[in-house]
Amino acid sequence: MNETLTTYKQKTVELWQSRTSRQKGLLVGSVIFVILMILLLVWFGSRTYYVPLYTNLTAQETGEIKATLDARGIDSEVGQDGSTIRVPESVVDDLKVELAAEGLPRSGSIDYSSFQENMGFGTTDKEFNVLERGLMQTELEKLIRSVDGVQGAQVMITLPEESIWLADEQGTASASIVMSLAPGSSMDQNKVKSLYHLVSKSIPNLPVENIVIMDQMFNHFEYQDQSTIDTTLSVYEQHRSIQRDIERDIQRQLQQMLGTMMGADKVLVTVSTDIDFTKENREEHLVTPVDEENMEGIAVSVERITETYTGDNAEEGGIAGTGEEDIPGFPAVAGSGSGDYELIEERINNDVNRITREIVESPYQVMDIGIQVMVEPPDPEDMASLPQERMDDIQQVLTQVVRTSISNDVLAGWDDTDINERVFVSAQPFNGKQTFADEAAQSSNLGYVLAGGLGFVVLVLLFLLLRKPKRETEEEEEREIQQETAVFDIPDVNTERDSEEKARRRQLEKMAREKPEEFSKLVRTWLSED
Numbered sequence: 001m002n003e004t005l006t007t008y009k010q011k012t013v014e015l016w017q018s019r020t021s022r023q024k025g026l027l028v029g030s031v032i033f034v035i036l037m038i039l040l041l042v043w044f045g046s047r048t049y050y051v052p053l054y055t056n057l058t059a060q061e062t063g064e065i066k067a068t069l070d071a072r073g074i075d076s077e078v079g080q081d082g083s084t085i086r087v088p089e090s091v092v093d094d095l096k097v098e099l100a101a102e103g104l105p106r107s108g109s110i111d112y113s114s115f116q117e118n119m120g121f122g123t124t125d126k127e128f129n130v131l132e133r134g135l136m137q138t139e140l141e142k143l144i145r146s147v148d149g150v151q152g153a154q155v156m157i158t159l160p161e162e163s164i165w166l167a168d169e170q171g172t173a174s175a176s177i178v179m180s181l182a183p184g185s186s187m188d189q190n191k192v193k194s195l196y197h198l199v200s201k202s203i204p205n206l207p208v209e210n211i212v213i214m215d216q217m218f219n220h221f222e223y224q225d226q227s228t229i230d231t232t233l234s235v236y237e238q239h240r241s242i243q244r245d246i247e248r249d250i251q252r253q254l255q256q257m258l259g260t261m262m263g264a265d266k267v268l269v270t271v272s273t274d275i276d277f278t279k280e281n282r283e284e285h286l287v288t289p290v291d292e293e294n295m296e297g298i299a300v301s302v303e304r305i306t307e308t309y310t311g312d313n314a315e316e317g318g319i320a321g322t323g324e325e326d327i328p329g330f331p332a333v334a335g336s337g338s339g340d341y342e343l344i345e346e347r348i349n350n351d352v353n354r355i356t357r358e359i360v361e362s363p364y365q366v367m368d369i370g371i372q373v374m375v376e377p378p379d380p381e382d383m384a385s386l387p388q389e390r391m392d393d394i395q396q397v398l399t400q401v402v403r404t405s406i407s408n409d410v411l412a413g414w415d416d417t418d419i420n421e422r423v424f425v426s427a428q429p430f431n432g433k434q435t436f437a438d439e440a441a442q443s444s445n446l447g448y449v450l451a452g453g454l455g456f457v458v459l460v461l462l463f464l465l466l467r468k469p470k471r472e473t474e475e476e477e478e479r480e481i482q483q484e485t486a487v488f489d490i491p492d493v494n495t496e497r498d499s500e501e502k503a504r505r506r507q508l509e510k511m512a513r514e515k516p517e518e519f520s521k522l523v524r525t526w527l528s529e530d
Contacts, residue, residue, distance in 0.1 A: 030457070037454040050077050050086035053095055054105060056151050057083050061105035068104060069095075083151060133157055140202055144177065144195065149185030154178045157203060173203050174210040181215050192221045239277050242364060247271045250371075250405065258373065258394065268374040268430070276407075279363035286355040297350035309341035365407040371398050372424045380429035391425055398423040 016024070053076075054065065062082050069076045069087065074095070077086045087095055099105070137155045144153040160171025177199065181187070187195075192213070200208050213221045251271045258267040290298045373394060377386035402422050403411065512519045 033457060034454065037457075041454075048075065049089045051089045051092050053085050053087045053092055055080075055084045056145055057085065057105060058152065065099065065105050068099070068102075129159070133159055136203060140175075140199065143198060143202070144179060147191070147195070149182050149187070149191075150179050151182050152180035159203075160205065170205065172210055173206040175199050175203060175206060175212070177211070177213045179213065179215050187215075187221055189224060193223060195221075196223045239275070242277075243273060243275050246275065246364075246366065247273050250369075250401065254371070254373070254398070254401065257397070258375075261394075262375060262390075265430070266376045266378075270372045272370045273366055273405075274368035276365045276367045277363045278361070280359075280361035282359050282361075284355070284357040284359065286353070286357070288353040288355065290351075290353060297352040299348050300351045301349040303347040305343070305345040307341070307343035365409075366405050367407060367410055368422070369402055369405055370422050370424075371401065373398065373426070374430075375425065375427050376430045377427055383427060386427050391427065394425050395420075395423060398425065 019027070054061070057065070059082050062078060062085055065085055066076060066078060069085075074087060074091065078084070079086060137157050140155045140157075141153045144150055144155070154177070156176045158174045160173060177195075195213060196208050196211055199211050199213075200206050208223055211223070215221075250273075251269050254269045254271070255267065258269065261267075289295050375386065375391070375394065377383055379385040399416075399419050402419050406414070508519070511522070
């Protein structure tokens, strides 16, 4: 055993001494690099990744959950000023279910479970009213905390007392809300109006005027209706705000619909509009016939007169031409034979439609619209992967949106060509998309990269160490030939001492039998020397 160890030791020392300084440096560096890479892989593999279990917690809720996790022996971290608690990624789903079964987190406020536990046969009206109001405050706080940018909320509700007299007017409720906004978050007017309506519709008999909302810095959020906006904003700001709202609504609807068809990250929609803000008030007095086909009115009164006469004419009489005003020689009455007489007279009073209109034209009419849609094919490298039928479907959808958005007066003068000119659909790859991977995926990918890099470096180092230079290989071959040649010069140990010529012949015969390749090399060497 000791001889074997000594042999291995000598071979190792000889191998180390036979290497050059460059090879020695590469060998030592590779060993150190491999050790470091193994340590990094072990560190990444044994590292625990924490993910949020609950967010937007109060200090009381965080403390209660932290104590429960510590009692179970589960590691946890508290962050974001005590409002977030994180646990290992492998147990987050199980903990949510288990803690929810235990009723955690409990905020200390009245919820449905507290309402059910405190309700009993001996509960008075006062106790019931207190529980009811506390329940409404708790549920309203949860609704407000679900709004993006709101970390916490406190709600105080005052409910009117019910009167037993019918003559008394019913009172109104009031609410005061203090919100804790996240750093960098802000509340625009749309969010403020939504909060006011949310609170007003959640509490009975609570008008918007009785609601007060402010943040933790005592910034008061006012509810501004349309009349207030008209007095505070300039005309340009009002028009620009209305135009943005119309364009944003159309764009959001198209993005949602086309994203469902092609994928949310496969469609990009932009909308531009031309809106007429002219407000017109006019009064029209119209007179139209009742019967438009015949252009006749309706008969209000009808009078018909008919006269007929049949008989003989009267004989001539009187003195002709004797009167002061008579014509001399003209008979006073003359006639002969019989005669007929008929008179028909009809009087009709027609009435017509008299229409009086007071028209107020809407000041927000879309006079023109342009819709641009960019679609990425399923395979960005193959543009033919998006069939033309799908592009035609998108074109048809957009043309219908244009028809329903444009004012009727403008649409009456357009044809299909004008509508198609307002729509543009193009298929292009989206080279500017950004992809974000979560922390766990990035860490696992980093581990794979390190492992692959370690394997590649080890292979390269082994190749460099095992590969010998060409010159060194040739020197070793010549050295081996010389050693073998020298060995054959030593005569065999025999009982008889042969002459030098016989000994060489015997050695050459033995070499030709056992090592024909070396024998042929030796013969070629002799021939080249001769």
